[in-house]
Each structure stands twice: as structure tokens, then as C-alpha cells.
Amino acid sequence: MTVQPKIAIRDFSFYYGKHQAIQSINVDIHANEIFSLFGPANSGTTTLLRALNRLSDLVPGARTEGQILIDGQDIHAEDVIVTDLRRRVGMVFEEPVPLPMSIFDNIAYGPRMRGIRNKAVLAERVEESLKLAVLWDEVKDRLHTSALRLSGGQQQRLCIARILSLGPEIMLLDRPCAALDPISTAKIEDSLVLLKEKVTIVLIPHNTQQAVRVADRAGFMLMGEMVEQGPAERLFTVPEDNRTSDYITGRFG
């Protein structure tokens, strides 16, 4: 018997107006794994990632076909409340974007919007999330100072903590380390490996090395098509498709 995948993408297509950005793809992502979506620019990775928590709804003229099932439930079904979906499926952007408020208020932003006002509960959430994102020790003495004063790496871990404060089941990360130095990158990769015990992670790496380092399984996308997917060590060592091996060995992209 097979285990139900955490995320099941079924014949999924995505259109920006008339332009088809994703061509009827099928992917299974299992619970508590790091799945790495990679491919050159305009390959559709970011579009697919943003479709997973329906942030893509915000783009005028966007349209989808097929299904994305999370725990077997279609996220485009009519009874899905999109704000609830986004709390379950958190998103970290390429550029670290702390909101212009204190560290505490940044982390408490999500829970507050959900209606949690109790100060003790919020404080507990903030501490827990910062510890999970391995940022607590660096900021515990200045929780009420501006988050914009943190370094780039700290800001990105703050963004991860901000999602964790909502207790998500899935985390989507779009090139989270593209703007960071190697030490900050290593810290974030370490925390991702720890975090997968609690959440399912879909990661677009900013280079293939990152995918090799952290991913359990991976999928290679090109021009909106899913070329190949499978266990990361196999995909990055003995890819089946020529296009995948060309990309990995740096022949294009």
C-alpha cells in the first residue's frame, strides 16, 4: 500500500493570460521531506511554488487547470478558505522582507491576523518560532527593536520564523539564500534540515549545489515542463534525461 503524498500535483497547468507557464505536470511530494524544484530562469519553478499557497491568485489574468491536492484535498475547491490555506502553507521569498516593525511584531504578525491577542501566548509563539529558526540567541535581547536593522541572513531566518509562528505544515522557499553569504546560507540550510521533522519543505535552490546538500528528492523543470523527478542523489549523479544532465553539468542555464 502506498502512503498518500503530502502534496499531489495532478495534470496541473498554469496560465498568465494566454501564456502557459506550466505544462500539465504531475508531482508527488511526501511529508517531512525536502523537495527541491530546480531549473533555469523562466522554467516555471517560481510559478509552481506560488501556486501551492495560491499567492498566484493575486496576479491578474492568472488561470489554472488540473489539481493540487494537499492531504488529498484540492486547494482550489470552493470550500477552501484561502487565508487558512496560506497559514498552512508558508512562503519565504528570495529577498528577505521584514515588515518595517520590530522583530517581535514581525513574528507576531501572522498570529495576530488570525485573531490571537493574548500577550503571553504571542510571546511564547515568538520565542518558539525564533528558536526553531535558530535566531533566538542572536535577538532575544532586542526583540523590540526594528527588524530592518538585522543582517541579511538574520532577516531571512526572521522570515522563516515568521512563518513558523503559524505552525505551518508546508514551507515554500524561493531561492531563500540567493542574496546571502555562505555562512548565512549554511545556517539556513542547517535549520531546514532540522525543520523537516516538523514540516514538508519545497525549496527552489539558487544553485544546484544547494539542492545536492539539502534535498531528499528533486524535480527538474524546463520551459514549464517537469523533465525528471526522483531521489536527489540519483538525480544529481545519474540523471536519466539528457536535458537534466546538461543543466547539472552546466552546459546551459
Next chain:
Amino acid sequence: MMRLNPKMTQVLAKALIWGSALLVIVLLLFILLFVLIKGVPTLSWQFLTENPRDMGRSGGIFSTIVSTILVTLVSVAVATPFGVGTALYLTEFTREGLATRIIRFSADTLAAIPSIVYGLFGFIFFVINLNMGWSILSGGLTMAMMILPTIIRTAEEAILAIHPLYREVSFSLGGTKMQTILGAVLPSALRGIMTGVILSIGRCVAETAAVILTAGSSLRLPESVFSPARTMAVHFYILVREGISMERAYGTAAALIILILIINVGANMLINRFVAKNH
């Protein structure tokens, strides 16, 4: 044709730019010092706290200070919500199209109308038609229309200038549209919005033509927003125009300038306390 060498061009350009900047500062200082030197000797605790007597020949300017503040408060309190609301509509709730162009064009046209025309409209509409009489309310509402375009345009600029990802972050954390606007958009744009409000306050405090026609020129201390009133700028104008007292006119002008300085500095401090700790 004679050509300047590049070095010379640089020097000339620099001198021209510096000269223009210097001219602005010198002009500002000259006007400020002129009014303050002429007016400050008249200022005294009594001058500021006593009501005018004998048409302003003696006594102080207390009632005109109160009137100025009240008229300004009414207009800012009315115009800010509508102005920020319009700006939010333009930026968050609609796409660029005919409607947004019409709104922007209307706002820009409103901004270009001379204040005396607002005064006339306010006089006919508020004072006569709505039977509000010469009052702080009529004056405040007239000025609210006058400052509306400034508030709309500065608020719109401020909202457009915030990081576009702030909205996405808020949505991605499960925020609704309203929560996103109240929690992420408005706080980030607050500084710019306040700049527009401060500019508008300056316009209200300095306005004469529109106020004479709508708030009147009563020297008595206003009892409510329905009382007629004379603002400091109007008082100053009448003192000079009717040759009542140049000395007191300068005193009023000095007090007016000091009031504007206090409002600007105070508002900036307020914004900094509220916003700066987060930037």
C-alpha cells in the same frame, strides 16, 4: 565656437547649483528674520492670551489663535479620511483605467483652483444653502475640499512607494485584504501620508480669502464649531488692510510663523517616535 574645458564647465555648473540652493536659504531666512524682528517685540504673554479689544487696536490675539486651530482641525479631520481612502482606492482596489484617470484628473484640477473660488463656493453652499452661517464648520469644510487633492496625491505617492513585497508577505501569512492594508500598507506609508497632512495644515493656517467668506471675521472667542471666527491670517490681513495697527499685524504674523514651526516640529517628532524605531 568657443568651448569651455571640462574642468571649467564643472566649476560653473557647481557654482550655479550651489548658488540656487543658497538663494533659497537666504530668501527663507530673510523673510523669517524680517517678520520675526518686526513682530517679536510685540509678542508677550498678554498678547497671546488676551482677546482682541477695539477691533484689534489693543488687547491680544487669543481668540484668533483658537479659531485658527479649530478651523484647521476641522478641515484636517474631514479631509484626511477621505483623502487616504481615495488614495487606497486608487492604489489597492482598482486597476489603472478610465476611472483612476478621471479621479486623478479631478484631484489635480481641484488643486489648481484659486482659493477665492473655494471661498465663494463655500459661502454659497455651506454658509447660505446648508444654512451653516459664517462658522468654523463652514470654514473647515471649505478648506477640507481645498486640501483634499494634496492629501490624496501625497498619500498615493506614499502608498506606491512602499515595498511591493510587503503586501505579498502579509497575504502569504494568511492576511485578508483589509488586514493587509491596515497592518502592512498604511503603517509603512504613514510617514508620507503625514507629510501631506502637515503640508495641508500649513495651507489651512495660512489661508485668508476662503476663510473670510466662510468663517467670517468675528473677533469673539468661538464657543463651538457653529460660531463665526477670525483666524490669525485673516486678522493679520484686516489689521493691515484697514490700517488698524501695523505693529500688531507683525506681532500676529510672528505668532503665526511660530505656530507653523511648532506644528511642523511637533508633527515630525510625533512621526519619528511612532515610525522611526521601526526603520
